Amino acid sequence: MSAGIAAWGTYLPYWRLQRSAIAGVLGSGGGKGTRAVASHDEDTTTLGVEAGRRALAVGPGAGAVQDLILSTPDPAYLDKTSATTVHAALGLGRACGAYDFAGSSRSAVASLLQALAGAGGGAAGSGRTTMAVVSDLRTGLAGSPEERDSGDGAAAFVCAPEGAVAELVGRGAASDEFLDRWRVPGEADSHVWEERFGEELYVPLAREAFAAALKDAGLAEGDIDHAVVTGLHVRAVKAASSGLGVRAGVLAPDLTAAVGNLGAAHAAVGLCDVLERAEPGQVIAVLSLADGADAFVLRATEALAGAQLARAAAGVLSVAEQVAAGRDDLSYATFLTWRGQMRREPPRRPDPERPGAPTVHRSERWKYGFVASRCQVCGFRHMPPTRACLNCHAIDQMQPERLADVPGTVATFTIDHLAFSLSPPVVGVIVDFDGGGRYRCEMTDVRASEISIGDRVAMTFRRVWTAQGVHNYFWKARPAGGPGPDGRAGDAERGD
Amino acid sequence: MASSGIRDQVAIIGMGCTRFGELWDKGADDLLTDAAVEAAESAGMSIHDIDAFWLGTMLSGVCGVSLSRPLKLDYKPVTRVENYCATGSEAFRNACYAVASGAYDIAMAIGVEKLKDTGYSGLTGIRAVGDGTDPGLSSPAAFSFLAPSYANKYGVDRDQLKEVMSRIAFKNHQNGARNPRAQFQKEVSMETITKAPLVAGDLGVFDCSGVSDGAAAAIICRTGDAHRYCENPLYVKALSFVAGPAAGPIDPGYDYTTFEEVVRSAADAYEQAGITEPRAQLAMAEVHDCFTPTELVLMEDLGFAERGTAWKEVLEGTFDRDGDLPVNPDGGLKSFGHPIGASGLRMLFECWLQLRGEAPPERQINTVGPGRTLGLTHNLGGAPGEGVSFVGIVGTELG
Numbered sequence: 028m029s030a031g032i033a034a035w036g037t038y039l040p041y042w043r044l045q046r047s048a049i050a051g052v053l054g055s056g057g058g059k060g061t062r063a064v065a066s067h068d069e070d071t072t073t074l075g076v077e078a079g080r081r082a083l084a085v086g087p088g089a090g091a092v093q094d095l096i097l098s099t100p101d102p103a104y105l106d107k108t109s110a111t112t113v114h115a116a117l118g119l120g121r122a123c124g125a126y127d128f129a130g131s132s133r134s135a136v137a138s139l140l141q142a143l144a145g146a147g148g149g150a151a152g153s154g155r156t157t158m159a160v161v162s163d164l165r166t167g168l169a170g171s172p173e174e175r176d177s178g179d180g181a182a183a184f185v186c187a188p189e190g191a192v193a194e195l196v197g198r199g200a201a202s203d204e205f206l207d208r209w210r211v212p213g214e215a216d217s218h219v220w221e222e223r224f225g226e227e228l229y230v231p232l233a234r235e236a237f238a239a240a241l242k243d244a245g246l247a248e249g250d251i252d253h254a255v256v257t258g259l260h261v262r263a264v265k266a267a268s269s270g271l272g273v274r275a276g277v278l279a280p281d282l283t284a285a286v287g288n289l290g291a292a293h294a295a296v297g298l299c300d301v302l303e304r305a306e307p308g309q310v311i312a313v314l315s316l317a318d319g320a321d322a323f324v325l326r327a328t329e330a331l332a333g334a335q336l337a338r339a340a341a342g343v344l345s346v347a348e349q350v351a352a353g354r355d356d357l358s359y360a361t362f363l364t365w366r367g368q369m370r371r372e373p374p375r376r377p378d379p380e381r382p383g384a385p386t387v388h389r390s391e392r393w394k395y396g397f398v399a400s401r402c403q404v405c406g407f408r409h410m411p412p413t414r415a416c417l418n419c420h421a422i423d424q425m426q427p428e429r430l431a432d433v434p435g436t437v438a439t440f441t442i443d444h445l446a447f448s449l450s451p452p453v454v455g456v457i458v459d460f461d462g463g464g465r466y467r468c469e470m471t472d473v474r475a476s477e478i479s480i481g482d483r484v485a486m487t488f489r490r491v492w493t494a495q496g497v498h499n500y501f502w503k504a505r506p507a508g509g510p511g512p513d514g515r516a517g518d519a520e521r522g523d
Numbered sequence: 524m525a526s527s528g529i530r531d532q533v534a535i536i537g538m539g540c541t542r543f544g545e546l547w548d549k550g551a552d553d554l555l556t557d558a559a560v561e562a563a564e565s566a567g568m569s570i571h572d573i574d575a576f577w578l579g580t581m582l583s584g585v586c587g588v589s590l591s592r593p594l595k596l597d598y599k600p601v602t603r604v605e606n607y608c609a610t611g612s613e614a615f616r617n618a619c620y621a622v623a624s625g626a627y628d629i630a631m632a633i634g635v636e637k638l639k640d641t642g643y644s645g646l647t648g649i650r651a652v653g654d655g656t657d658p659g660l661s662s663p664a665a666f667s668f669l670a671p672s673y674a675n676k677y678g679v680d681r682d683q684l685k686e687v688m689s690r691i692a693f694k695n696h697q698n699g700a701r702n703p704r705a706q707f708q709k710e711v712s713m714e715t716i717t718k719a720p721l722v723a724g725d726l727g728v729f730d731c732s733g734v735s736d737g738a739a740a741a742i743i744c745r746t747g748d749a750h751r752y753c754e755n756p757l758y759v760k761a762l763s764f765v766a767g768p769a770a771g772p773i774d775p776g777y778d779y780t781t782f783e784e785v786v787r788s789a790a791d792a793y794e795q796a797g798i799t800e801p802r803a804q805l806a807m808a809e810v811h812d813c814f815t816p817t818e819l820v821l822m823e824d825l826g827f828a829e830r831g832t833a834w835k836e837v838l839e840g841t842f843d844r845d846g847d848l849p850v851n852p853d854g855g856l857k858s859f860g861h862p863i864g865a866s867g868l869r870m871l872f873e874c875w876l877q878l879r880g881e882a883p884p885e886r887q888i889n890t891v892g893p894g895r896t897l898g899l900t901h902n903l904g905g906a907p908g909e910g911v912s913f914v915g916i917v918g919t920e921l922g
Contacts, residue, residue: 375644382655390654410773411656417770439672439779441724443664445645455660457668459775467772469658480671491655499655 029328030147030154031191036081037182037299037346038074039286040065041472041505043355044362046175052359056170061355062287063178065164067365067449068471068489071099072109073500074181074292075162076116076488080431081344082158082183085337089118092185093155094145098128098138099162100291103490103498105129105212112500113160115395116488118429132208132259133317135161135291139184140323143195146186154188163290166366168216176261178287182295192334193302193311193325197246199239201232202319208259215367222262229263230270232320237271240312240322248272251324252309255279255297258316259290267316285350291317298325300346303338307331365450376447381497392427397486397502399464400425408464430486434507435460437482442475449492458484458504472505483507526763528795529623531921534749534756535741537566540872543737543860544706551583551637552593554738558865559594559633562740566752570594573742574627576601579614579634580864582647590633600627607904608813609764610634611867612913615741616762622743633740634869636862645734646863660723662813663731665906667724669816672779677831685725687834688815689716692729694843695812695851699858701886706733706860730815735860739868741875746921755879757871760897761795761916763788771908782903784912785824789901792914793826796897801826802848805916806895807877807888809870811903812855822850825901825914849888852877867902867913874898878919896920 043061050057065074075097083089095117097110110125119125128134128141138159145157162181167173207225210217233256241247254277256268261283268278279301282293289296294315301311311325338345344352363369392398393411400412403426407418410430415422435458443453454470456478470478471489484504491499539561541554549557555578563570578590578601587601606613611634618632641647646662674684693713699705711729719727742752749756767784771777789801798804810825812818822833827848828841836842842850853859853873856866876882878891878898902913 375642376661377641377643377647379655379659380653383652386652386654390656394654394656417768417774438775439668441660441664441667442721443660443667443723444720445661445663445722446659453658453660453664455658455664457772457779463775465773465775465777467658467660480675501656 029191029194030188031143031186031194031328032184032325033187033190033192034082034086034185034334035183035299035302036078036084036343037180037296037349038077038081039063039180039346039349039353040069040074041354042066042357043353044357044359045355048359049170049175053170056175058175060284061353062175063180063289063353064357064362064365065179066471068491068503070103070490070498071101071162071164071181072103072112073488073490074164074179075099075113075160075183078162078181078183079113079117079158079160082185083117084341084343085334087156087185087187087190090120091156091187092119092123092158094124094126094157095119095160096126096128096138096141096157097160097162098135098291100130100132101164102127102129112395115391116500118396131318132291133319133321136294136315136317136321139295140198142184142186146188147195156185156187159184159186161292161295163292165290166215169363169368173217176283176288178289180286180289180292180296182292182299184295190330191328192331193327196324196326197240197244198323199236199243200319200321201235201239203228203232207318222260225260226263226266229258229260229316229320230266233267233314233316234270236320236322237312237314240324244324246310246324249274250310251277251312253277253279253301253305253311254314255294255301255312256314257281257293257297259288260316261288263316267314282350285353296346302331303335303345303347305331361450374445374447374451376445379447379492379494379499381495382499394501396429397431398427398429401428406463408460408462410464410466430460430464431502433460433462434483434485435504437478437480437484438465439480440470440478447492454478456484456504469503470505471503526791526795528761529619530760530795531746531758532623533619533743533759534746535759535871535875535917536744536749536753536756537562537742538740538872538875539565540704540739540869541737542704543733543735543862543869545639546736547639549736551589551635554637554736555590555593555633555635558635558738558740559631562631562742566742568752571597573599573629573631575599575621575630577614577618577630577632578603579605579610579632579867580636581605581607581610583635583637583864606911608811608863609867609902609904609911609913610864611739611869612900612902612915613764613867615868615871615915616764616913618743619759619762622745628748629742629744631740631742632868633738634864634867635738636864637736638734638862639736662906663726664723666814666817667726668779669820669907670725673816673820676778676780677834679834681725684834685717687819687837688725688730689713690837691812691815691818692716692857695855695857698844698852698886699854702854702859705854705858706735707854707858726814732813732856733858733860735862737860737862737865737869739865739872741868741871755919757875757878757917757919758921759915760918761792761914763791763795764911764913766911767909769909777908779907781820782824782907782910782912784910785821785901785903785914788912788914789825792916796916798897798916801899804895805848805897805899806891807849807852807874808899808901809853809855809873810850810901812851812857813861813903817903818850818855821901825899844886844888849890852886852888867900870900870902871915871917874900874917878917
C-alpha cells in the first residue's frame with residue numbers, strides 16, 4: 028500500500044473537426060487528421076466534470092476525496108471558483124476543499140503535483156486524498172495554426188495516501204521568464220511569439236528538468252519505460268523529445284493527429300493513456316513544456332493491473348476508445364458558431380433569463396448532482412425530487428438518490444425548432460431511467476435525424492446556456508455507449 | 524369527483540367578442556372596452572348595471588384595475604384570474620358561481636390577451652425565478668410528443684397521421700374562412716398545410732394555433748332573472764375544472780396519447796349536465812385545438828370517438844361543420860386565433876351564436892334541433908401530462 032495516483036479518468040468530447048474542412052471553407056490552411064471539439068454546451072468546467080466522473084467510477088470514489096483542484100487556462104468564471112461547480116456535480120462531500128489553479132497552462136501540471144504531494148505528505152498515512160482535474164478548451168482565430176492544431180479535453184486523477192496504482196519517485200523543474208504564448212484577460216485567442224525563439228529557450232529547460240527528475244528518482248534515461256512529452260510549442264516538444272536519451276519505443280504516442288494538442292490537459296491525458304497500457308513496475312516519465320519545464324517520474328505499482336481490469340469491467344472508456352469513437356462530420360460553420368466566431372440568426376424568441384442564485388442553491392443537489400428522490404413508502408422515484416409522492420401521496424418520506432450514472436431509455440422525443448439554443452434545433456427527450464423515474468430533458472451529442480424511441484441514453488453535465496453573465500449548468504441526455512462515463516449495462520443499478 | 528354543479532341555476536344573457544388577430548391598432552384596454560360594451564349592449568344594459576367582474580388574462584395585465592381603469596368602473600369588485608390557456612373559462616366559471624351563490628345579481632366574465640406586442644414567435648411564458656433546470660421546450664414541442672405516441676400506439680403510419688393532423692387544420696381553416704371575426708379568414712389547401720415548414724416534431728406552421736390579440740365577454744345572471752334581459756338565454760348546464768398533479772413528465776406510465784385532466788373534467792361535466800352520450804346529445808363542441816394533435820386526442824378524451832379511432836373519424840369528416848358533430852365551427856384556436864385569456868369566452872360566444880340560431884346562414888350548423896340543444900366548450904392549459912382542463916356545457920333549454 029502506497030501513496031500516489033489511485034484512480035484516473037479522461038474526457039474527450041464527441042465531436043471532431045476534420046482539418047481539411049477548414050481549407051474547404053477558407054480556401055487555405057487546414058491539414059490532415061482531426062481535432063477534438065467541445066460542443067456548444069461544454070466548457071472547461073463541464074469537460075472536467077466528465078473526466079472526474081470517470082476517475083471516480085473505480086477506486087477511492089467520491090466519498091474519499093478531501094480536496095479538489097481544478098486547473099484550466101480557460102476558467103468559466105473569474106473571482107468565482109469553478110472547482111465548486113465540479114465539486115457539486117461530482118457529489119463530493121461538504122468538508123472537501125475545492126480550489127482553482129487557473130490562468131496558465133503550467134498550473135495543470137502543478138495541480139497534479141500538488142495532489143500527489145497532498146496524498147503523500149507528512150507521516151505515513153497522514154496525507155489527504157486529493158483530486159486534480161485539468162481541463163482545456165482551445166479555439167484560436169479562424170484559419171490559425173492554433174485553431175487547426177489544438178483540441179479540447181480533460182483528465183482527472185485521484186491521489187490517495189494508499190492504494191496507489193502509480194507512485195511519484197522523482198521530480199524536477201526549470202523556470203524562466205520569457206514571452207512565448209500569452210493572452211491578456213478577456214481575450215479569446217492566444218498570441219504567439221516567433222517560434223524559433225521559444226524553441227531555443229525550451230529545449231535546455233526541458234533537459235534540465237528531466238535530468239533533475241531522474242536524479243531525484245535515482246534513475247537513468249534507460250530505466251524509463253514510458254515517456255510523455257507535451258507542450259503547446261510543437262517544435263520545442265519535438266526537439267526535446269528527440270534528445271531525451273530514452274530507449275526506442277518509449278515515447279508515448281502524442282495523440283495530436285486525432286484530437287489535437289489539448290493544451291493544459293495534454294500531459295494529463297497522455298499520462299492516463301499510458302496508465303491504461305502500462306504494466307506493474309514500469310517507470311513512467313512526464314515532461315511538460317510551459318514557461319519552463321516540469322518533469323516527474325512515476326512507478327506503476329502492483330495495483331495497476333487490478334485497476335485496469337476494474338475500469339474495463341465498469342465500462343470506463345479509455346483514451347484509446349475515445350479517440351476511436353469521435354465523430355468527425357462536424358461542419359466548419361458549426362464549429363465557428365459553437366466558438367462564437369460566427370454570429371447566427373437566433374429563433375425569434377426571448378433570451379433565457381439568468382437563474383436566481385438562491386433558487387439554484389436550494390436545488391443544488393438536483394441541478395448539479397442530479398440527485399432525485401425515491402418514496403420510501405411505495406418506491407416511486409421522482410425527478411426532480413419532490414416532498415409529496417405522486418403515486419401514494421406520502422409527504423416527506425423521500426430518500427435522495429443520485430442518478431447521474433444511471434442510464435435510461437428514450438420514451439419519446441421531439442425536435443424543437445423554436446426553443447432557444449446556440450445550436451438549434453433543440454432535441455427534447457422523455458427519458459425513462461433504469462430502476463424507475465422519468466425525466467424530460469434536452470439531448471446532446473446527437474443529430475436530430477438519428478434519434479429513435481427506445482434509444483439508450485446516459486446523462487452528461489453541460490452548460491445549457493449563459494445569460495447575463497451567469498452560466499447555467501445542468502444535465503442532458505446523450506447516446507449511451509459513446510464517449511462519456513457509463514451508459515453501459517454494468518452501471519444500470521448503480522445509485523439505486 | 525364529488526361536484527354537484529350548478530345546472531340551470533345561471534344563464535348567459537349577453538355576449539361580446541372582438542375580432543381576433545394581429546390588431547396593431549388596439550391595446551388590451553381597447554379590446555376590453557370593445558368586448559364589454561358589445562356584451563352589455565347585447566344584454567340591453569350598461570356596463571355600470573353589472574355588479575361584479577371576473578377578468579381573465581395571462582400576461583396582459585395584473586389585478587382588477589386592468590379592467591376598472593379602462594372601463595372607468597365606479598368601485599366595483601373586479602377579480603383578475605389566471606389559469607394558463609384555460610384563463611377565459613376560469614373567469615367565466617367563477618363569475619357563474621358568484622351569481623349562483625346569490626352574492627351578486629349580475630356578473631361579467633371577460634377575457635383579454637394582447638400577444639402581438641412582444642415581437643416574438645409563439646407564446647412567451649410567465650414564470651418565477653428558476654433554477655435553470657427546465658428544458659425550456661416551446662409549446663409546440665411539448666404538444667408534438669402526442670403525434671408519434673398516438674401513431675405508435677394505434678399503428679397509424681406516420682405519413683397518415685400527418686394527413687390526419689393536416690385534415691384538422693384544413694377543417695378549422697375552412698370554418699374560419701367563413702367567420703368575419705376570425706384571425707385567418709382563408710381556406711388553406713391540404714398540400715400547403717402538409718408541406719409547411721416544421722416548428723417542432725411533426726408539427727408544421729399550420730398545425731399551430733394563431734398567436735393573436737382579442738377579447739370576449741359574457742354577462743351572467745340567475746336563471747329566474749334571465750328573461751328580463753334576454754328572450755333566449757343560454758343556460759349553464761355544467762362547469763368542471765381540474766388541475767392534474769403534473770404526472771406526465773415524471774411518470775413512466777404516461778404514454779402521451781391522452782390528457783387525464785380532460786378525461787376527468789369531461790366525466791364530471793357530463794354527470795353535472797346529465798349527459799350519457801356526448802356525441803349524440805351535443806349539437807356542437809368548441810375544443811382547445813392549440814395544435815392539431817391536441818384536437819385529435821381530445822376527440823377521444825371527450826368521448827366523441829372510441830380510443831384509437833378518432834383519426835379515422837377526422838378523415839371521414841365526422842367533426843366538420845356539416846358532420847355528425849361539428850367541432851370548432853368558428854375556426855377554433857387554429858383559425859380564429861388564440862389570445863389566451865379570451866379563448867374560453869370566445870368558445871362560449873360560438874355556442875351563443877350557433878345554439879340560438881344567430882350564426883350567419885352560410886356557417887350555421889345543422890345539428891341544432893329538438894333533442895340536440897347543447898354545446899360543449901373545452902379549454903386546456905399547460906402541456907400534455909401537466910395541465911389544467913375546463914369542460915363547460917351550455918344549452919338553450921331548461922331541464
